[in-house]
Amino acid sequence: MIALVSSLALLSACVSTAPTPVRESNVPTPLAQQSAPVAEVPGCTPVVTPPPVAVCPTPEQPKPPVPAAPPWRSADWTVLPGWQQDKLAQAWPTLLASCKALRGDMLKAWSGTCDAARELGAQADDAKIREFLQTRLAPWQLINADGSEQGLITGYYEPLIRASRTPTARYATPVLGVPDDLITVDLSDIYPELKNMRLRGRLEGRKLVPYWTNGQLAAMNDPQQLPAKALMWVEDSIEYLFLQVQGSGQAQFPDGSRVRIAYADQNGYPYKSIGRWLVDKGELSVDKASMQGIQAWARANPQRILELLAANPSYVFFREEGVASDGPKGAQGLPLTAGRSIAVDARSIPLGAPVFLAFNMPDGKPMQRLMLAQDTGGAIRGRVRADFYWGFGAEAGSMAGRMRQQGRIWILWPQGTMPPS
Numbered sequence: 393m394i395a396l397v398s399s400l401a402l403l404s405a406c407v408s409t410a411p412t413p414v415r416e417s418n419v420p421t422p423l424a425q426q427s428a429p430v431a432e433v434p435g436c437t438p439v440v441t442p443p444p445v446a447v448c449p450t451p452e453q454p455k456p457p458v459p460a461a462p463p464w465r466s467a468d469w470t471v472l473p474g475w476q477q478d479k480l481a482q483a484w485p486t487l488l489a490s491c492k493a494l495r496g497d498m499l500k501a502w503s504g505t506c507d508a509a510r511e512l513g514a515q516a517d518d519a520k521i522r523e524f525l526q527t528r529l530a531p532w533q534l535i536n537a538d539g540s541e542q543g544l545i546t547g548y549y550e551p552l553i554r555a556s557r558t559p560t561a562r563y564a565t566p567v568l569g570v571p572d573d574l575i576t577v578d579l580s581d582i583y584p585e586l587k588n589m590r591l592r593g594r595l596e597g598r599k600l601v602p603y604w605t606n607g608q609l610a611a612m613n614d615p616q617q618l619p620a621k622a623l624m625w626v627e628d629s630i631e632y633l634f635l636q637v638q639g640s641g642q643a644q645f646p647d648g649s650r651v652r653i654a655y656a657d658q659n660g661y662p663y664k665s666i667g668r669w670l671v672d673k674g675e676l677s678v679d680k681a682s683m684q685g686i687q688a689w690a691r692a693n694p695q696r697i698l699e700l701l702a703a704n705p706s707y708v709f710f711r712e713e714g715v716a717s718d719g720p721k722g723a724q725g726l727p728l729t730a731g732r733s734i735a736v737d738a739r740s741i742p743l744g745a746p747v748f749l750a751f752n753m754p755d756g757k758p759m760q761r762l763m764l765a766q767d768t769g770g771a772i773r774g775r776v777r778a779d780f781y782w783g784f785g786a787e788a789g790s791m792a793g794r795m796r797q798q799g800r801i802w803i804l805w806p807q808g809t810m811p812p813s
Contacts, residue, residue: 460537463740463775464811467531467802473750474760480521483746483762485514486729490744490764493724497812498742505529505806525762531748531802532811534740534776543776545751545799547792548638548735548769550720550784552650554627555643559615563625565632567643570657570709571620574603592660594619603659606636607702623653623712629697630690633666634683636708639769640720642784652713654720661705663770669703683793706770719783722767730783735767740775741803742812743768749778751799762804776801 469475491506505528512524536543556563577591577600593600604612604619612618624643626632635641639655667681676685690697718727722735724743734749741747743765750760763778772779778801782788805811 461535461539463535463813464532464803465535467533469526469531471533472531472748472760472802474758475748476522478518478761480518480525480762481516483729483732483764484516484521486732486764486766487746487762488514489726490724490746490766493726494744498744501806501809502744525746525804528807529746529804530807531804534801534803536774536776541776541800542798543774543778543801545749545778545780545795545797546771547780547782547795549782549788549792551631551635551638551641551789552785553631553635553641553643553653555624555645556627557624557645559622559625563627565626565629566615566618566622567624567626567632567653568609568618568620568707568709569623569711571603573619574657574659574709575600576657590660592658602661604707605659605661605702605705606707607698607705609659609707610698610701620709623710630687633690633697633701634687636706637666637771639708640710642715650715652715652720653710654713655708656711657709658770659705659707659709661707663706664704665771666700666704669700682796683789719781722781724766726766728766728781729764730781730788732761732763733766733781734763735769735772735779735781736765737773737775737777738765738768740777741765741801745811746804747778748802748804749780749799750801751797753797754794759799 488506488509491502491509494502494506508528509524512520516524533541534543535541554563555567559566571594573594575593575595579589579591580587591600592603594603595601609619615622624645626635626643635653641653642650643653644650667676667686670676670686670689671678671681676689690700693700716727719730719733720728722728722733723738734747736743736747745765747763747765748761749763750758753759759780763780767779767781769779776799778799780792780795782792803811
């Protein structure tokens with residue numbers, strides 16, 4: 393019985409936790425020669441556990457980049473939905489005006505077509521214009537980098553805001569002109585491949601630093617703090633927020649007179665959607681993140697206006713112009729035409745090019761029109777992307793504010809040549 397107990401005791405000792413071994417010297421053993429501790433219990437055969445062997449994971453082989461789809465696809469006039477029904481005479485004067493503003497490569501590509509268009513005359517009817525375009529031009533459908541054909545179509549307009557020449561408790565939001573300390577560096581002067589890329593900032597000593605953000609400028613309540621001259625002071629900070637998004641508008645003073653507030657420059661930050669910010673914060677659902685929905689949220693949360701402004705660091709500086717009968721000037725330098733001008737990404741669609749646009753309105757009604765690429769915008773990025781100009785006033789604002797549609801775009805280009813990549 394005692395032998396059995398002793399045997400059990402020894403067996404128990406063989407599987408017990410081993411004490412820390414004592415080295416024979418203070419010289420550390422190289423890692424490659426170390427072994428696991430050995431339990432030295434009388435009557436037991438030591439079991440040596442081999443050290444774990446570190447295995448380096450096989451690095452993942454990088455996947456070859458997926459080549460982007462070509463930006464254009466040759467098309468036929470018959471695939472343009474509604475092409476035969478469009479009232480082309482409404483867009484014809486806008487096309488002729490764009491011809492006068494073409495420069496550089498666009499002028500070279502379009503000079504012959506524009507000369508022939510002028511010969512056709514400004515009073516040409518739909519049938520003659522359609523025949524002319526189909527004879528001189530060819531449609532090319534824009535394709536996204538992933539090969540898809542649909543893209544985002546939004547709307548913009550020219551709002552009216554109430555303003556004063558002097559700040560008061562009622563008119564407290566400044567409309568800033570271009571600051572004297574805003575520095576713009578055209579990177580294409582040094583790197584031609586960075587055409588249309590500009591760097592903006594201000595100097596601190598000899599260092600160029602980012603310019604003040606939208607939120608920082610909005611927090612400068614003291615007129616003495618402002619880095620630029622205030623052209624005027626507006627009554628409604630929320631309406632001014634949307635004038636910033638639209639890029640231009642009209643101001644009406646207490647005596648009834650009006651001026652146009654036109655885009656002059658920008659602080660250098662990319663535009664970030666305040667609607668997307670509200671959705672990400674759980675403040676609005678996607679279907680409520682329209683202009684009207686954002687305005688309603690802002691009026692219900694006046695204490696969070698600065699937070700909302702800070703979500704979009706981009707700020708537009710303005711200049712003052714007289715109000716004429718035509719629309720505000722777009723990036724091409726020409727007055728925009730309501731219902732026939734669009735803003736585009738100029739890296740994908742050259743300014744001045746005629747395009748055919750097809751999408752459905754929020755009520756499902758088809759919108760299929762010849763348009764002119766005459767403007768750009770901070771939020772207009774991508775190949776199949778356009779911002780539809782609706783015109784001036786509240787009704788145009790109502791139409792623009794509801795738009796977030798999917799649509800297709802074809803660029804019309806002189807036959808025998810390809811649009812630029």
